[in-house]
Amino acid sequence: MTETRPDFIVVEGPIGVGKTTLARRLARSFGSELLLEGADENPFLERFYKKPREAALPTQLFFLFQRARQMQELRQTDMFRPVRVSDFLIEKDRLFAELTLEDDEFDLYEQVYNNMTMDAPQPDLVIYLQAPVEVLLNRISKRGHDYERNISAAYLQRLNDSYTRFFHQYTDAPLLIVNAADLDFVNSSQDYEMLLERAKAVRSGRHFFNPQPFNL
Template identity: 30%
Template sequence: MIFINAPIAIGKTSLAKLLSKDLGTHAFLEVPEKIPLLNDFYSDGKISRELKSFAVQIEFLDYRYEQLMQGVFLAQEGENNTVYDSSLISDATMSKNLYNRGEFPEILYKDYLRLNNVMQRNVSGHPFMGPDLIVYLEAPFEQMLENINKRGRKMETTDSKLVEYYKSVWNIYRDWYQSYGQTPVLKIDVGGIDFVNNVEERDAILNKIEEELVELGKLTQSEFEQIKAERAEKFNDPVSETA
């Protein structure tokens, strides 16, 4: 399993789609519409976050756990290197940020952590040791705000009620990266990079992740070489003028 971890709007879903297509594996993506309370969570700044934090995180917990169960089943069937654009690890990070901000009551936060930890240790009767690799994406805060504006979700705005909250999210993920050490983490700086539309930048990131998978024994060198050889056709890349 490959988890992609990053603050809001840094490119998790875009990379998950590209990476899973390159590897030929399933992508488990976050669909905001499947979290009914998310709009209410954002609706009135600090007040709505205080009122909805526990309920929203429980909705995410249920959603992520179902995806994790599907991934464990696929691994048992022989499909490795499934890709997740978020995870229970990411959700715990977001919850910690809310707690640090005084927007997640302590008793409810402890209840949430207990549930999160139990679910991560045991997935539908199968011990779970965590992902094989976490890809951590880092970019400047200004790029995060720009991307939030570009994707234009109604619940996400960059008015004064939310910008300070977004900055705390950006900071908590940097703190997470500095302190996390339970499973392998690959940091990729995507500041100023357009890996969705720029083929060279896309290939550089995919190669970096897949080289790490080779190092971890999750891909063979020959599998990696075959993936690279088939990539241009798989993504329908334009033929190079120098080819």
């Protein structure tokens, strides 16, 4: 990490929490390369949300191949270029696989995963956004993606729980855990600037950002 900023920032969190929005703003602030997961490119995703059991494995494998390719491209670029910002951590792919696949499918998936992610670069900072299920559902509804209209509260709760367990044990990079329930990175410059300054200050270890809403 440099004196004022990390070189590779990852924003993570469950569906609808605002990670892509924040990643875009961080990339603009740093004038950096932006690496986004391409959920819209996955031809199995809408089918998965309609019939999870039938489409879980191809959905997950598509994402794994996509993310591994993106990480490999990132690793091959000039590491002396400005900051890079991503809205996904490669390890999240395994988290989703554990949540959606049957045991025999997961065994197959894990063999592929272990051979494709060994050279993924480690981030200098991970920003983990948290929010309760009702907030996630509201944000998903507002953005209006067709393939997300069948996402259930039960699925989001399981996903939230999986993220909590994952980051409780995460030690591979400095971690900033953010309560994003009352933060608006689209319309509030104050919310964003507070988080930006907090992120710049993280050098190592685990940190928490839990701003309280103002009561008028």
